[in-house]
Amino acid sequence: MTTNALLLPKYLDYIVKKNFKVLISLDGDERGSSYRAYHDGSPAFKQVVEAALLVKNKYPVFFESNINFNAVLHDRNSVEDLYTFFETKFGKRPRIGEINTSGIDPAQTDEFKQMFKSKRASLFDGDRCSEIEEKLDFESPTFSSAFNYLFMKSPYMYMDYNELLFGRKNNRKEFPTGTCLPFSKKTFITVSGKILPCERISHKYYVGTLDERGVDINFEHVSETYNTYYEKVARTCSRCYDRDSCLCCLFHTGLLGNSSTVCRHFMNEEDDKRYLACQYDFFKRHPELYAEIMNNAEYY
């Protein structure tokens, strides 16, 4: 369950009883969370933190195992701020995401650009870059990039037992991008009853609905829609140097809304070289993380 935590105290006992995994949206300290406000504009920060602390105090074991935080990076916080806040306040490592770049109103592009902050740039801006990079693990953009690199390129990394049994295919990807097939990994249902492939994509890409009459999913339509999406991105992907190993989500490429948009993950030859250099730079700075990734890391 993903929530802003405001109703968490009311339903807490039920949620604990049913062993929900809960993801609380909070963007760090009071300033960092200041974009999260009630309809009247007043900040929700205090109530969210109180709700999270209530869980921590009332159900410490549940808090430890079932509560996670999702923070959005923007111009009022940073990777270092977020890491420090959640570590100090809750003893947790947050999931950190950039602002979704799809569906931006052209009239508000400038405002969006001002708010947007890149995770990688924010990490390197901080004084404790190297320390946080290691501690954030997958939530560090450099760590996850290095993991993705090994995940797709290392001959010693196997997706599952079948790949180990039959051998790795030259090209593991059947479709462009690294988008999860709907319902293959998770399903997200919004408060208005829209069914989405995950919580990280725009609600306009819903694949079904849920209401008092039940679940309505037209699988044929979902299949056709996805084929249309793939057709839209396929041309760009075919020119990308990272096409065989890119794991980006097509809903975050920006290509679905406007065909003239350039995919944020597109790589030309130079980009590809830079990407490779970044991975080598990461392992030179953190040599011990190669063994750590190969011995322990799991893609999720």
Added chain:
Amino acid sequence: MDENNENFRWLYISPDVYVHESAGGQLLLYHTVSGKHMVTSDPELTQIAGEVYEPKNLGVIECRLHDHTSIDFKKAVQEGFIKTLPYKDRKLKPINFLPILNLQNDFSRYENPDDIAHLGRNVCRFLTELNIYLSYENKRTNTEKRDFRNKVSRQILLPEYKNSRLHLHLPDIENVLLQATHSGIKRINLISGNNFFNPINHDHFVKLLANFDFEYHIHAYLDDFYEILAACSGLNVTYDLYTDKFSSNGKIIDLSSPCFAGKHCHFHHLITSKEDFKCYPNFLHMNGQNESIDLIPILTGDNINFFEEHVFISMQDLLDNTVSMHAIFRNQKLNSNFFGILNIYPDKTVSTHGSPCILGNIKNSSLPELVYNELKTNTSWRKTRDLTGCKNCHFCFLCPPISKYEIVSGVYNMCAVSNKTHSK
């Protein structure tokens, strides 16, 4: 260390080299491309391997070659196990991604076996082959033949002799095949005794199988071939036909006979001794062009010497076949003889291939449930050599995985690779 010293080199172990250190400190270096290997107790080489594999060194260390004078070190360099690069500047240290296996969704690491449940029905992608035992063999026969063939049935895909007319019914088979369409299954082996084809409607059987796009193999004794052929007419199927010392009945079996013409037939002959090996051409006739016979050794319980001489893996066998890094990794995590294969018996019970343990029943359990049971309990799919007496052997993961012979006999190291004794 003086960085300008020209004697310095970057030293690394080739990523094609599999390194295994035994509890006693002995080191195996095996080159997965050239097939060369060396076993050493040289402290210098052992120390270097340890340092190279230290995570902080990322596969490369700096060294002065003339500090390393041992014979084994020089040999390791000459044979390509250890390599060096010119040293210019410490800041320009190369990196070497060592062969460390990362298996995603590695069930052996799950603290709670029930966590496998997150795979949902998708778990059936691991199911790649079915062995369906259609019926038992219940022909009256002498005890010697019956006992021998029952031993055979525990080692290869042939039916058990039983005083039972039990057989799978067509709706049972249809139910299984329907579920199999949602799995990774490509090949289905049908193991037939003599009492399957009499009671069933042949047309219905053929139509049922033809409805599904699987690769069918029928495994049976050659004795039963004519009955099976009459029942399977028009079906696209491969016949795996087996003969043994009881098959000929004093007559010559002509494998070039027109009755086999135009059919996909594979012939197999079961042997238990050198004598069997010498004798089989006396009663199996081939014209030498279109037919070939696989010879399959069978353990009888008193022919271990024959196995030691002709079946056990020798050091030479290992060295003759280069083992890839992929095969070594595979042997560390799963048993490729058994993984992905389920056996379904005439009484509807189910086991994994390679295990006598019953996982469930096709009447009460779906294929995904049966696969779950196996992934949780590991009766055979993930039975690797490190779970046996082979675990202390350097060649544990270079050897082929545990075989049916070993399961049947309880002897888990049918090899002459190391000087270990057979262990139960």
